[in-house]
Amino acid sequence: MPVLGVDIGGTKLAAALICEDGTIIRKEYWELGGRKGTEVGSFVTDMIRMFNSGESQTGAVESIGISVPGISYPQTGRVWVPNIEGWTDYPLMDEVRMAVGKIPVTIDNDRACYILGEAWKGKAVGCRDAIFIGVGTGIGAGILVNGSVLRGSSGIAGAIGWLALEPHFLEKYIACGCFEYNASGEGIARVAREMLKENISYSGILRETGPERISARTVFEAFEKHDWLAEKVLLHCVEFWGMAAANLVSLFNPRMIIFGGGIFGPAGKLLAKIKEEAEKWAQPVSMKEVGFEVSGLGGDAGIYGAGYLALKRLADEIQ
């Protein structure tokens, strides 16, 4: 009785047939390859049909969970996905339902899926209060409060990229928020470019790279080679990551904080420093009770979360 967990990203699509105990029977991964609008919709439904056909040799899919990198509106079944062209108000639920008939379909945002995946099969197993901090191109959080995902009054809770962490407000924060400006993947590159400009005498690796070619990746590579400007950039990020995590600890009194997304990855080795920074700021009793971890599921957190949605839907329908 497998379910299908589907993880739609801004540039890729991943899916897996998953058993009730979390065993992955089959996992596939595709690049979206510049597809947009209904092309992405067809790509998703073709993939689901393929998994659901005899080809898969694993029996029919019983339930489908889908993770989207944006907002899912459960009332209408529509999604808002800024990184897929033409998906600003896309009827994903209707399209998938048309393709799969009676199989139940559940759609949720990626931040919710990440923390549900971690609580099911990752670093937050057994935690009813846990937070996933996703640091990639942007920054967002999936927050588990007493076993349920925090939604807020209109479904957009967890927008931690907007955390105010340094007075005074600057115009440059308008598009993405203070925390994201300083410490997302894009933020690392931005801060590196700013520091390059400020440190005229610096002539290291990032100077050779040049501002237009600087990215989070090049900063981490220079950091590995003990480039002092790269170290300065990442210590700046460590301070912001630590302050933000501390704020989540003081507010939510969670059992676990999990860092994930593309930047954790390479920033994983900074975890001890991030925790050290958080320990300075956070409510001390809550801080003693919380664990800091890097995601153990890596790129599969979305698939596991979507699979969990699908299984939970089945369990709810049986009740």
Next chain:
Amino acid sequence: MPVLGVDIGGTKLAAALICEDGTIIRKEYWELGGRKGTEVGSFVTDMIRMFNSGESQTGAVESIGISVPGISYPQTGRVWVPNIEGWTDYPLMDEVRMAVGKIPVTIDNDRACYILGEAWKGKAVGCRDAIFIGVGTGIGAGILVNGSVLRGSSGIAGAIGWLALEPHFLEKYIACGCFEYNASGEGIARVAREMLKENISYSGILRETGPERISARTVFEAFEKHDWLAEKVLLHCVEFWGMAAANLVSLFNPRMIIFGGGIFGPAGKLLAKIKEEAEKWAQPVSMKEVGFEVSGLGGDAGIYGAGYLALKRLADEIQ
């Protein structure tokens, strides 16, 4: 069928007989007058007995709710109240139960009671997602998530006094946290003293007051008289209040943010400026959907919240 709402403060005790519809039949207020330990316990139980006796001429109390300014441990019935001497691990539930027999008793912390009171009879009526920011001697928050009070894994969620809002960490934040250091009632006085020291040429009202006599009250009085240093102190607080409120908006996507506690009060007239500051920082969609208000219940928020606890307990027992 009235219930009794009891609000224990650090220096006072208030209680009211409340009907199911929120009507207050009788309200009383006493100073604790230096009582400590079991003296406070006896004072509370004497007061409850008095309300429950024939004297009250309103029928027997059906249920009792108690708000404490600290932490309540529902498993043990004990409370931790730092501002009452001898109440670091006090068996309040046992003591009250001994005094009242079979009447159900519910104890909760003041932050939870404040937001429950506001959601029942104050500025958050009808809101399932709302936050009470209490600014008095310290700072704390009562947070309502989908109709339930946010507790965290060990019951100490909402410790917003510890919010990290300005890098870099300073030793002076150790005892109470960065936000509380800068913007609580005590914080206003601290910041005023620091600014007095920094602005040597200043010779206004706060200079005459002198650092040892400066308090939040004297700063607000000087502000009323357009003293520029007092204005500078309070604009500093407005920035911190705005940033903290923005962070709660981005994280919780609530319908309502309510400022209360002794400082709101006089800081109520700064609400528009605080909202203006928050608008710069917060997730813009969430910010458009949230209301900012000053508590409409004032000093009675705790009584209403405790009364709500008592009524909810009755309703739960009937089910």
